[in-house]
Amino acid sequence: MSLDGYIAGPDDDISFLSMVEKEGEDYGYADFMKTVDTIFLGRKTYDKIKETGFEYPREKEVYIISHSTSFGDNALKYYSGPLKILISNLRNRQGGNIFCDGGSDVLNQLLQDNLVDEFFISVIPVILGDGIRLFKAGRPALNLQLVSAKEFDTGLVQLHYIRAESQQQAGN
């Protein structure tokens, strides 16, 4: 997100992300992806990713969280019900590590039900001033525990938090 909390500027513009693109620097993404079993995407994030030609590793299970079911991409699953139920099902299986990739709507649904255990937030050195906020207003409060704050020479800062322990226990 930008320092002022936007994941896209006006008109869904994500060109600000290019300011931290650097050859050979993936900000830990490949290593992180190895730990992921399932990916949640919002419809808008899916569209953006499709535009770039990016593909997730084939062994990952990708869910598009959307009310619409007209994607025409049989390699992907879509889901429009309560996330609480989907997550409960996934957690009962082995290796149910779920990565919510972008998608303010999906994240905010998850926060509403206290379903996020861990946060990796990359802060890009820019104030966008307007656009789509990562955190929408009207969510419950949640105490966090800082794991690390990593500084990269592109100016990106990666903040890593887990849910504070007392709440983690209460939530499980």
Next chain:
Amino acid sequence: MSLDGYIAGPDDDISFLSMVEKEGEDYGYADFMKTVDTIFLGRKTYDKIKETGFEYPREKEVYIISHSTSFGDNALKYYSGPLKILISNLRNRQGGNIFCDGGSDVLNQLLQDNLVDEFFISVIPVILGDGIRLFKAGRPALNLQLVSAKEFDTGLVQLHYIRAESQQQAGN
């Protein structure tokens, strides 16, 4: 601010700040204050500070930025005109380092006119979910340059940015 960008929760609640209070840890505040000549405060921040009994060092010039002039505190100045003019006057004097302490309204006025050279943002390990945002929507974009990201054992992360150089030149 909280990770989700709030400087106060619902009902102006700033009790979340107490989670990073620690004896002997001022997060560099005293050293920073030595560099400050003038302090800008919003009316709400002034009220909050007054409640706590906190006082700025006497040699600092403190301006309350407010439309109202009924403070009854003769030690302080108040200002209700365009900040651009006040800053221009202060900059013409020796040692015109201005610190905008809290105050979302004042900060956003300054951002509107691209009058902020340097940002120290302390990220508190909590999601507040709702309240008063530090960065309001509808401001111009601004490229930043990361100076440092400091991690403290309370979980606070202090982000320090300056305006990206090209804009600094353009702005002056």
